[in-house]
Amino acid sequence: MNPVAEPAGGLFRLSLKDALFIGFCAVFAVLARMMLRLHLHISGHAMLVTAFFLLLARGSVRYRFAASFAGLLAGSASIFLGFAKSGPFMLVKYLAVALVIDLAGLLMPNLFRNYFWCALVGGLAGGTKFFTAYSVNYMVGMDPTVNFQASLFEAAGAILFGVLGGLLVPVVLRRLHAYGVIS
Amino acid sequence: MGVILRLKKFSFTYPEVKTPVLQDLDLEIEAGRCYCLTGPTGSGKTTLALALKGLLCAGKHEGEIYMPSVTDSTPMAVGMVLQDPEVQLLTSSVGAEVAFGLENLCVDPADMPERVVSALQAVGLEKPLDYPVDKLSMGQKYRLLIAALLVMKPLLLILDEPGAQLDPEGLELLRECLRRLKQDGVSIILCEHRPDSLLSEIDTFLQLDGSGRLAEGRYQGEKFAPSSPPFSAITEKETVLRVQDLSFIGVGDQPVWSQVAFTVDRGRRFSVTGMNGTGKTTLLRCLAGFLSPQQGEIEILGGAPDAYRLRGRLGCLFQNPQKQIFENTVGEEIAFPLKRFGLLNGTVEERVAEALAACGISHLIEQSPHKLSYGQKHLVALASVLAPRPELLLLDDPLAGLDDDHSRAVMELLVHYNVQHGTTMLWTFHDPDAWPGWADQVLHLEGGRLAPR
Numbered sequence: 287m288n289p290v291a292e293p294a295g296g297l298f299r300l301s302l303k304d305a306l307f308i309g310f311c312a313v314f315a316v317l318a319r320m321m322l323r324l325h326l327h328i329s330g331h332a333m334l335v336t337a338f339f340l341l342l343a344r345g346s347v348r349y350r351f352a353a354s355f356a357g358l359l360a361g362s363a364s365i366f367l368g369f370a371k372s373g374p375f376m377l378v379k380y381l382a383v384a385l386v387i388d389l390a391g392l393l394m395p396n397l398f399r400n401y402f403w404c405a406l407v408g409g410l411a412g413g414t415k416f417f418t419a420y421s422v423n424y425m426v427g428m429d430p431t432v433n434f435q436a437s438l439f440e441a442a443g444a445i446l447f448g449v450l451g452g453l454l455v456p457v458v459l460r461r462l463h464a465y466g467v468i469s
Numbered sequence: 470m471g472v473i474l475r476l477k478k479f480s481f482t483y484p485e486v487k488t489p490v491l492q493d494l495d496l497e498i499e500a501g502r503c504y505c506l507t508g509p510t511g512s513g514k515t516t517l518a519l520a521l522k523g524l525l526c527a528g529k530h531e532g533e534i535y536m537p538s539v540t541d542s543t544p545m546a547v548g549m550v551l552q553d554p555e556v557q558l559l560t561s562s563v564g565a566e567v568a569f570g571l572e573n574l575c576v577d578p579a580d581m582p583e584r585v586v587s588a589l590q591a592v593g594l595e596k597p598l599d600y601p602v603d604k605l606s607m608g609q610k611y612r613l614l615i616a617a618l619l620v621m622k623p624l625l626l627i628l629d630e631p632g633a634q635l636d637p638e639g640l641e642l643l644r645e646c647l648r649r650l651k652q653d654g655v656s657i658i659l660c661e662h663r664p665d666s667l668l669s670e671i672d673t674f675l676q677l678d679g680s681g682r683l684a685e686g687r688y689q690g691e692k693f694a695p696s697s698p699p700f701s702a703i704t705e706k707e708t709v710l711r712v713q714d715l716s717f718i719g720v721g722d723q724p725v726w727s728q729v730a731f732t733v734d735r736g737r738r739f740s741v742t743g744m745n746g747t748g749k750t751t752l753l754r755c756l757a758g759f760l761s762p763q764q765g766e767i768e769i770l771g772g773a774p775d776a777y778r779l780r781g782r783l784g785c786l787f788q789n790p791q792k793q794i795f796e797n798t799v800g801e802e803i804a805f806p807l808k809r810f811g812l813l814n815g816t817v818e819e820r821v822a823e824a825l826a827a828c829g830i831s832h833l834i835e836q837s838p839h840k841l842s843y844g845q846k847h848l849v850a851l852a853s854v855l856a857p858r859p860e861l862l863l864l865d866d867p868l869a870g871l872d873d874d875h876s877r878a879v880m881e882l883l884v885h886y887n888v889q890h891g892t893t894m895l896w897t898f899h900d901p902d903a904w905p906g907w908a909d910q911v912l913h914l915e916g917g918r919l920a921p922r
Contacts, residue, residue: 303526464797464837469484469527 304347311343312359330443337408337451345398346468357384382414408452415444474498479532492681503657507688508677510844514660522549537624548623552630552843554610564598570621588616593642604720608745625656632663633869636744636899640666662872707735715765729919739895743914749897784859788866790846800834803853824856844870864896
């Protein structure tokens with residue numbers, strides 16, 4: 287007879303279930319953006335799905351770098367699919383949002399069940415749009431004053447949609463938890 | 470006989486629960502013996518079975534489980550049929566479901582048909598190999614899953630509540646099957662509330678006492694003094710359900726039943742009995758308007774079965790409670806229909822508390838209904854259909870997965886609602902002799918016809 291060992295855990299070991307969850311969130315983040323390519327002419331509306339799925343990835347597993355992994359996967363998939371207008375810079379855009387979420391999760395592990403904190407982190411994650419937009423505009427040679435104003439405008443929209451994306455997270459996590467899908 | 474599986478000081482605690490559901494269990498399973506695991510609803514029988522199968526993941530484990538080694542002659546160590554067969558079915562046809570395990574064991578395809586047919590015969594499921602799985606009744610699905618495990622020749626076979634799904638004929642076939650398995654050295658664990666029909670094959674009774682401890686012996690529950698249920702509340706002669714010349718055609722243009730006709734007066738209690746697959750659930754679905762019969766007429770609560778018209782007046786309890794539970798907590802689940810009907814918050818809270826207390830599950834109000842045992846889910850679903858106090862209740866096997874204490878309590882509760890609120894009831898059982906005297910009239914489905922017993 288063989289003794290059955292308990293499944294290995296630990297903060298720095300990613301279980302298959304957690305990896306699948308992160309993968310699903312990354313795939314859905316990309317798919318949702320692809321399927322909802324609405325030309326709304328509203329700055330930052332893509333942040334709704336980005337913030338939502340990256341917050342969901344971090345909130346549904348215990349792994350510390352879940353959002354970063356999901357962002358890395360989603361960014362890479364976007365680049366390889368030739369999706370979005372920023373090219374390789376998409377990776378930076380996803381990672382910047384993900385790092386804010388992972389940092390917030392590190393400081394406050396239980397924030398993902400709370401509407402206020404999720405909205406706040408979603409907004410902060412959306413705020414990274416300022417830096418990414420400023421960098422892209424800088425690289426194409428935009429005047430610093432115009433760049434600052436344009437980036438600020440884009441960031442304002444992204445913050446708004448980030449907040450909305452964050453507000454959707456607790457209800458989904460609560461439902462997943464009730465069904466026993468996440469612990 | 471040698472020991473094939475051993476538990477040593479095994480404890481298990483579910484996440485976010487302080488008290489362990491299984492505590493310091495020591496157990497040895499010997500080859501060729503049949504064990505019956507008993508205990509009240511929610512005592513951890515299924516949890517222990519899942520632990521023996523190695524399917525308990527989330528939660529805190531302590532102690533050790535020594536599992537049987539897998540060899541070429543016995544490629545499968547432990548096989549388990551879950552209480553709810555629908556969560557375990559993988560393929561869309563009967564033959565493919567039984568052959569699935571053999572495919573994974575790389576059995577020669579030429580050898581498969583004979584083994585598949587033999588396994589299906591052993592459980593008495595005489596259906597074509599291409600018969601769609603979703604057209605089988607719950608009892609037939611349970612038989613199919615037993616066949617799907619038998620074909621792989623496990624060392625230990627665990628059956629969770631076979632009595633809840635199988636009719637007397639199915640249990641007799643199962644008894645024969647267990648006898649043959651024991652002769653072949655296969656061990657069997659039955660998690661069963663009512664093992665009477667399998668007594669001759671059971672060697673050892675084990676009981677979980679509800680506090681997580683395991684001991685030898687059979688859980689008996691509280692002894693009830695036999696009593697006659699009160700007569701139903703018949704105040705006036707008003708027909709609430711009239712069925713005329715009803716026929717339903719199933720798979721392959723085969724009639725499930727035909728020329729079904731009966732009337733139910735307000736405040737009466739009706740029981741529909743019949744073996745697995747005779748069409749009891751199909752009949753209830755037609756009455757509720759979920760299925761359209763090919764022929765005949767249904768008049769329910771003064772009109773055709775229309776979901777919108779019957780809103781709040783008709784309550785349906787499905788055989789599989791998982792199909793009607795969707796909220797995050799038990800309290801929210803029961804409050805859901807009451808809120809849709811626009812009741813005031815105070816009334817909603819009062820009705821929820823009343824329904825919970827009546828079903829004996831007040832302590833579960835904050836828990837997720839999806840993580841409860843099958844029997845507890847059934848009680849939650851029952852509470853949610855009783856809370857709006859409908860005029861007519863259609864209950865599909867309301868006692869599935871419940872122990873004797875809870876079964877008795879549920880029957881008394883149904884009678885109480887019938888007498889107190891004048892609720893008309895129509896319930897189904899697969900055992901024709903279950904609860905004699907509790908219904909005003911018993912209708913029996915057999916050979917495609919419905920007749921009074």
